[in-house]
Amino acid sequence: MKTDRIKFLVFALVVLLIPLPLSGGYLTNVLIFVGINSVLALGLNLLLGYAGQISLGQAAFFGLGAYGSGVLTTAYAMNPWLAMIAVALCVAAFAFAIGFPVLRLKGHYLAMATLGVGVIVNIALNETVELTGGPSGLSGIPNLQVGSLTFDSDLKNYYLVWVFALGMILLSLNLVNSRFGRGLRAIHDSEVAARVMGVNARLMKVQVFTLSAFMSAIMGSLYCHVMTFISPSSFGFSMSVELLTMVVIGGLGSVYGSILGALLLTLLPEMLRTFQDYDIIVYGLLLITMTIYLPGGLAEGIPALFRRLVPVRKVTEGSDA
Amino acid sequence: MLSLNGIGKRFGGLTALEGISFNVGKGSITGIIGPNGAGKTTLFNVATGIYPPSCGAVLLEGKDISKLPPEGRARLGLVRTFQNIELFGKMTVLENVMVGLHTRSSSGLFACSFRMPWQMSEERRIRERAMELLDFVGIPELAAVQAGTLSFGKGRLLEIARAMALEPKILLMDEPAAGLNSSETADLADLIKRIRDLGVTVALVEHDMDLVMDICDQLVVLNLGTMLAEGTPRQIQDNPAVITAYLGEE
Amino acid sequence: MELLNQVTQFVISGLATGAIYALIGLSFAIIFNSTGIINFAQGEFVMLGGVLTIFSLNVLHLPLVAAIVVAVAVTTIIGLVFERLAIRPLKNATPLALIIITIGASILIRGLVMLLWGKDTQALPAFSGTDPISIAGATLLPQHLWIFGVTILVIVGCRLFFNHTISGKAMRACSFNRRAANLVGISVGRMVLFSFVISAAVGSLAGVIIAPLTMTAYDVGVMLGLKGFCAAIMGGMGSGLGTVLGGLILGTLESLGAGLISSGYKDAIAFFILLLILFIRPQGLFKKGETERV
Numbered sequence: 001m002k003t004d005r006i007k008f009l010v011f012a013l014v015v016l017l018i019p020l021p022l023s024g025g026y027l028t029n030v031l032i033f034v035g036i037n038s039v040l041a042l043g044l045n046l047l048l049g050y051a052g053q054i055s056l057g058q059a060a061f062f063g064l065g066a067y068g069s070g071v072l073t074t075a076y077a078m079n080p081w082l083a084m085i086a087v088a089l090c091v092a093a094f095a096f097a098i099g100f101p102v103l104r105l106k107g108h109y110l111a112m113a114t115l116g117v118g119v120i121v122n123i124a125l126n127e128t129v130e131l132t133g134g135p136s137g138l139s140g141i142p143n144l145q146v147g148s149l150t151f152d153s154d155l156k157n158y159y160l161v162w163v164f165a166l167g168m169i170l171l172s173l174n175l176v177n178s179r180f181g182r183g184l185r186a187i188h189d190s191e192v193a194a195r196v197m198g199v200n201a202r203l204m205k206v207q208v209f210t211l212s213a214f215m216s217a218i219m220g221s222l223y224c225h226v227m228t229f230i231s232p233s234s235f236g237f238s239m240s241v242e243l244l245t246m247v248v249i250g251g252l253g254s255v256y257g258s259i260l261g262a263l264l265l266t267l268l269p270e271m272l273r274t275f276q277d278y279d280i281i282v283y284g285l286l287l288i289t290m291t292i293y294l295p296g297g298l299a300e301g302i303p304a305l306f307r308r309l310v311p312v313r314k315v316t317e318g319s320d321a
Numbered sequence: 322m323l324s325l326n327g328i329g330k331r332f333g334g335l336t337a338l339e340g341i342s343f344n345v346g347k348g349s350i351t352g353i354i355g356p357n358g359a360g361k362t363t364l365f366n367v368a369t370g371i372y373p374p375s376c377g378a379v380l381l382e383g384k385d386i387s388k389l390p391p392e393g394r395a396r397l398g399l400v401r402t403f404q405n406i407e408l409f410g411k412m413t414v415l416e417n418v419m420v421g422l423h424t425r426s427s428s429g430l431f432a433c434s435f436r437m438p439w440q441m442s443e444e445r446r447i448r449e450r451a452m453e454l455l456d457f458v459g460i461p462e463l464a465a466v467q468a469g470t471l472s473f474g475k476g477r478l479l480e481i482a483r484a485m486a487l488e489p490k491i492l493l494m495d496e497p498a499a500g501l502n503s504s505e506t507a508d509l510a511d512l513i514k515r516i517r518d519l520g521v522t523v524a525l526v527e528h529d530m531d532l533v534m535d536i537c538d539q540l541v542v543l544n545l546g547t548m549l550a551e552g553t554p555r556q557i558q559d560n561p562a563v564i565t566a567y568l569g570e571e
Numbered sequence: 572m573e574l575l576n577q578v579t580q581f582v583i584s585g586l587a588t589g590a591i592y593a594l595i596g597l598s599f600a601i602i603f604n605s606t607g608i609i610n611f612a613q614g615e616f617v618m619l620g621g622v623l624t625i626f627s628l629n630v631l632h633l634p635l636v637a638a639i640v641v642a643v644a645v646t647t648i649i650g651l652v653f654e655r656l657a658i659r660p661l662k663n664a665t666p667l668a669l670i671i672i673t674i675g676a677s678i679l680i681r682g683l684v685m686l687l688w689g690k691d692t693q694a695l696p697a698f699s700g701t702d703p704i705s706i707a708g709a710t711l712l713p714q715h716l717w718i719f720g721v722t723i724l725v726i727v728g729c730r731l732f733f734n735h736t737i738s739g740k741a742m743r744a745c746s747f748n749r750r751a752a753n754l755v756g757i758s759v760g761r762m763v764l765f766s767f768v769i770s771a772a773v774g775s776l777a778g779v780i781i782a783p784l785t786m787t788a789y790d791v792g793v794m795l796g797l798k799g800f801c802a803a804i805m806g807g808m809g810s811g812l813g814t815v816l817g818g819l820i821l822g823t824l825e826s827l828g829a830g831l832i833s834s835g836y837k838d839a840i841a842f843f844i845l846l847l848i849l850f851i852r853p854q855g856l857f858k859k860g861e862t863e864r865v
Contacts, residue, residue: 284679
């Protein structure tokens, strides 16, 4: 408990101090997206790594959040903060409603169904041209404001996004180390046994699905206000796969792993500029090799490597956060 | 306590159970015996709601629970253990028992993520109670061990502790002595009696006849999916139909 | 009369794409039945069929028949390599791990094709010209006939293989009960490999015969694969008539929906049907439900 708190405080401190030496440069801009992707990956990880339920449609919730905020604040000139909350609640309600039939499915069928939901949402974003601007995108979305402070620079946006991200990371850490998190992990290990132990598996799966949708929608809203321009291609199947890759690389069932995965997969394409669209080759290789050789992801691999290098020191077990 | 009324179960064309009716008396230890393939485990699966019955009803304290899902029946105090031990292997021993306390606690998504004060104190209470239960079955020293690494015997004890965490009214145990050596079986018999002494009704499927004859007040014999006999251990021992089923026709 | 002609036209082209979906569905079912895996890279086999044929034709300057043979053969080898390198080494083969691995393979194949041949959409010339044949006021392309012909041949071929050859029967045995199949001396591992090989061949053939109609590119596999899956789900994941019917129904509905309602939502129709079936009749349209033993 205590060490978890300290770990988080150190992490938060690092996050808050990093941009100071960077003075708002290009890297700060990239780190904004690391923050957004961290929360998206974390949302998926709660579902996939903890409850053991796959979703290949996470990008849809992200997209709905972005477009919800984007449309409401441009065409309807709604207050962005109000829009963010309203949209997130609507997306959560949508996820809750489809969650019951979708999460009754298991394994491959669940994957296909969530994929289907994702594709349908993406098609809808492309086709409702009068509302969303269709494939050419939606522009002119205002920056967020608090009083007279407008979030219009990379540095300001960095803090905006990361304050949200840190909050959600903290809440997720609390959640996974609680009665609720134990229930999720029990469902993952053996759904039959969990239900016989009185765990309402069906409801909890839908709840965590809803939570992940809520988190993704909030990040979508932030994304649209940071970018001021959005297009449907950012919220398609390839984004869902990218999120899946982040979770698998970072480690299924590890909160900090998701952040690490998001960091690597957001920086990687930036570092390999010449590589551009071919990053999917790397993702593909990573997904296959990690699943075969390091199913616990880096969150398990790095400590294991560390233990091998420093064999004397005994690393304590059980910190799965 | 638990009544089964005319339970039948078919898988496709295969009849696994037919016309099973009996009562498990409050405070008793009831044994369900029968040769392999008699339908004992299927009967437990129907009783706990893992399979819906094809016909018949399951009553708990006179209330029809046939329509409830497994978690709903667990909430009402109908709890079971599994023949092949279904532990949450990736969680610690203590956490396994803490999952068992799920129905005895209430913190939801919000309270847990925001660490509400009542959630924190509930969490402490869950932890303490889980330790007590590990004490009760005699494995407190294993609290921090990963459950997947336990031996079969210790796993069985953990499964019982986890089931007891639900404060069951009736505990169904599927072959609790399977895979145990003789001293472990003796400890198990003692444990089951202590559970009964706490006021919990026990029903068990078991092949170990010495254990069954030692601890059971009442026996139900199944054969090929039907009820063959019902009575006290002594009555069953002398029942010619039972002897034929077990030993074959002369 | 105008409308009726239009509808006939939509139905004909719908049945043709439906036949393709049926073939892809069949290729899903072949792997699923002997391994329990839904191969998310199935669509890439289809894409490879088309892309490799075009490559053989335009760059290697092979005659059409040879180009098709090369494309199917290469795809089949890729299917084999895929099973060896990605599926077999997996120690703890949970559905989750298999989903992730096949998705990984899918984007890997897609990325490599993009790297080698670029992102352009390419067309394969029709096998026997494009002079339309007029039937009952609607027009039928020669390529449609090719599609129907090849589909029927493949389905009959699969029928014969699974019912009348030792390997085919052994693969069916694996689908019923892998342990028991192993006990009677069937090498389950080899059957799994076979299923990937056959499935890759069938999938790539589907990709070859559709390429002249719809054009092809590195990224067509996703949609084709998902629609094939939809067909297979409608047919209850069997490798028989159900999947074929599923494919034909899906193709027709999609074509009618696109033509009469809105072409933008064409792809959404398939997914809508997919979700509906998964929610309401996950056992398929034509099968009776059964309790699964835990």
